[in-house]
Amino acid sequence: MFREVKVKSVLNKLKSHDDWFLVDYTVNPFMGCALNCTYCYIHGSKYGGEDTSVLQVKTNAPEVLYKQLKNRTRKGEYGFIGLGSSTDPYPPIEKELEITRELLKIIYRFKFPVNVNTKSTLILRDMELYRKIDENAVLPRRFQGKMDHGVIVSFSFSTVDPVLAGIFEPGASTVEERLVTTQKFSDEGFLVGANLMPLLPFLTDTEEHLDEMIGKMKEHGAEFVLVAGLTLFGDEPSDCKVRYYDTLEKHYPEVLPETRKLFGNSFAPSRKYQHDLAKLSEKLALKHNIRTRILTNNLE
């Protein structure tokens, strides 16, 4: 089920470039997300209380993007476009509608580079388009001569445990399918990595589980891992804090009190938790010989 919406703009220019994902722009073909991860903050009041229960498809996004990229091209304002920063660009309906595919054709036409982030194997359908973008995109000046890819392919995982994934990411492709897809893009020579986020406190943020996750990413051709913890917002039934706690209560009641304590009235765990998680991920990335940034050096 989906609803059509018409938009005036689809290319969002960031105030400053994102040092983490290396993007200057974001494009989201949809509002809301059909993958419906329990921990996701796009459902609920953080996004202005908009009704995200029904996927909204920006049906005029291709013609709007065409105009916007034409304008940016004229000014030479090239930059990586983050595709799917607040929605997954490959929900099941994309198979039929091909909105993301149309956007990619326009991105290719204007030679913009892309960082695509997904939890769906449907991305395989567009591999040849990504290859053309990868080979032809004009890189922003700060990356010229420092990287040789116009596409960054990122797969998201909050866990590699299939049971946990089924509970917390019910609409995503299975962990195994995502790993196999990671491998396929890597085998085809793309710059591929994994966004290990959000790690779920007391479930997937343990040293043992993160070690397994990073090991599997390396094994399947990922060149980098970006690791981040969970954030939880709101107190309405559709808010992720409420939905996440309800899910814990149902499936993992033993970790609910600790999780509540970790967050308290905040949207994020303490600085110490975040510092310890960053240290742990650096240690494990070193062990598995994998980067914790998209590129080797900080080029910013």
Ligand code: SF4
């Ligand atoms: S796939 Fe991403 S955007 Fe979609 S519900 Fe899951 S976390 Fe949110």
